Amino acid sequence: xxxxxxxxLKDGKIYLELPNGSMKIDMETAKAALxxxxxxxxxxxxxxxxITVNETVAKKHAFTPLDKYEKLRDKNPLIDKLRALFDLDI
Numbered sequence: 001x002x003x004x005x006x007x008x009l010k011d012g013k014i015y016l017e018l019p020n021g022s023m024k025i026d027m028e029t030a031k032a033a034l035x036x037x038x039x040x041x042x043x044x045x046x047x048x049x050x051i052t053v054n055e056t057v058a059k060k061h062a063f064t065p066l067d068k069y070e071k072l073r074d075k076n077p078l079i080d081k082l083r084a085l086f087d088l089d090i
Contacts, residue, residue: 001018001023001026001027002016004017004018004019004023005017005018005054012044012046012047012048013047013048013049013050014038014047014048014049014050015049015050015052016049016050016051016052017051017052017053017054018051018052018053018054019053019054019055020053020055021053023053024051024052024053027051028051031049031051034049035047035048035049065090066090069090
């Protein structure tokens, strides 16, 4: 979940945006253990985490093989030629 969006740190708070409410619930469940681990490793016991839901974050990530392919094609249109040359499926 942390890979969905790069967390930011400001004033001792870790800000994290997630694409949906179910991921927020999962992260809230793991929040205490994660903060405990980070506090010990960083020797900073004043850390806190603010988790928000941002529906537009979901649009940045490709979940299905077709989404991944389209994202790659946006970065490099020659991937169509490569797919056709090797007769690859999506």
